[in-house]
Amino acid sequence: xxxxxxxxxxxxxxxxxxxxxxxxxxxxxxxxxxxxxxxxxxxxxxxxxxxxxxxxxxxxxxxxxxxxxxxxxxxxxxxxxxxxxxxxxxxxxxxxxxxxxxxxxxxxxxxxxxxxxxxxxxxxxxxxxxxxxxxxxxxxxxxxxxxxxxxxxxxxxxxxxxxxxxxxxxxxxxxxxxxxxxxxxxxxxxxxxxxxxxxxxxxxxxxxxxxxxxxxxxxxxxxxxxxxxxxxxxxxxxxxxxxxxxxxxxxxxxxxx
Amino acid sequence: xxxxxxxxxxxxxxxxxxxxxxxxxxxxxxxxxxxxxxxxxxxxxxxxxxxxxxxxxxxxxxxxxxxxxxxxxxxxxxxxxxxxxxxxxxxxxx
Numbered sequence: 001x002x003x004x005x006x007x008x009x010x011x012x013x014x015x016x017x018x019x020x021x022x023x024x025x026x027x028x029x030x031x032x033x034x035x036x037x038x039x040x041x042x043x044x045x046x047x048x049x050x051x052x053x054x055x056x057x058x059x060x061x062x063x064x065x066x067x068x069x070x071x072x073x074x075x076x077x078x079x080x081x082x083x084x085x086x087x088x089x090x091x092x093x094x095x096x097x098x099x100x101x102x103x104x105x106x107x108x109x110x111x112x113x114x115x116x117x118x119x120x121x122x123x124x125x126x127x128x129x130x131x132x133x134x135x136x137x138x139x140x141x142x143x144x145x146x147x148x149x150x151x152x153x154x155x156x157x158x159x160x161x162x163x164x165x166x167x168x169x170x171x172x173x174x175x176x177x178x179x180x181x182x183x184x185x186x187x188x189x190x191x192x193x194x195x196x197x198x199x200x201x202x203x204x205x206x207x208x209x210x211x212x213x214x215x216x217x218x219x220x221x222x223x224x225x226x227x228x229x230x231x232x233x234x235x236x237x238x239x240x241x242x243x244x245x246x247x248x249x250x251x252x253x254x255x256x257x
Numbered sequence: 258x259x260x261x262x263x264x265x266x267x268x269x270x271x272x273x274x275x276x277x278x279x280x281x282x283x284x285x286x287x288x289x290x291x292x293x294x295x296x297x298x299x300x301x302x303x304x305x306x307x308x309x310x311x312x313x314x315x316x317x318x319x320x321x322x323x324x325x326x327x328x329x330x331x332x333x334x335x336x337x338x339x340x341x342x343x344x345x346x347x348x349x350x351x
Contacts, residue, residue, distance in 0.1 A: 053296045056288045059272065081290035108294065108332050135267065135333050152294060257288055
């Protein structure tokens with residue numbers, strides 16, 4: 001049987017505004033049938049905080065601390081919670097697929113489970129007994145190792161998510177708002193209990209290259225596809241730069257709630 | 258401004274900012290880490306609640322009607338959860 005080919009993009013280290021803009025640009029390009037279904041890997045430079053579509057920047061993010069530390073902050077086009085994206089600690093992926101694809105259920109929860117099964121499979125290849133945990137998490141030993149968020153529009157499903165290679169709860173709560181200084185230590189402790197990373201679970205560093213190789217296999221096997229490395233198209237690049245300038249880097253978007 | 262937070266079973270958090278006018282919703286801002294699709298209907302969702310009496314059944318009805326009419330999908334929070342958070346905010350001293 002002929003295996004369906006999807007495009008694989010690896011856009012490396014980019015800033016938060018471009019990263020979020022390119023995701024939307026790919027979704028738009030996919031909706032116009034200019035590009036195939038796509039998996040994208042990316043990282044964040046500088047490190048950044050992203051907040052969910054419905055969150056308030058002021059409520060979730062210590063903007064002054066971010067400014068001081070040179071950390072970007074951006075609103076996502078997807079719902080869900082605030083995430084600290086560490087330059088060296090985290091790999092992010094996006095999956096952009098036509099809504100009419102057989103993998104896509106009308107049920108959001110079901111679709112999370114199907115798409116996340118690729119990450120579960122990839123992590124297991126690394127020896128990590130990962131499991132999907134509804135609504136949108138992947139856990140190992142009950143601790144979160146990956147968070148995911150999905151949106152749909154224009155006939156396209158866009159899911160993106162994080163995989164933690166290494167985690168630093170202290171830094172996480174320097175950039176995220178805490179209700180009071182008094183409970184900061186408590187929250188750091190609680191994150192240490194609830195969140196894990198590849199490094200803390202395996203007790204060794206897994207390089208980004210090794211992690212990506214495992215995830216590529218995970219996507220290919222779980223979704224029964226073949227990933228073909230390609231480049232971002234000119235259409236997507238130009239649109240991403242426009243969306244970055246006119247949307248994702250603007251105060252109007254980032255502070256709109 | 259009246260404020261409340263409501264932790265949904267399963268982990269999502271709803272936050273409400275509210276102003277009352279004659280015991281009705283005069284202003285409302287709903288934030289949080291829930292999922293609502295399509296996302297850009299959130300402002301319409303808030304506007305649909307304006308003028309609604311701060312009463313659990315009335316709020317649930319407005320939300321359910323909005324969801325049906327606008328074909329909204331909620332994930333991680335139910336109409337009942339939003340209503341509870343709004344009632345909680347309505348009872349808080351601003």
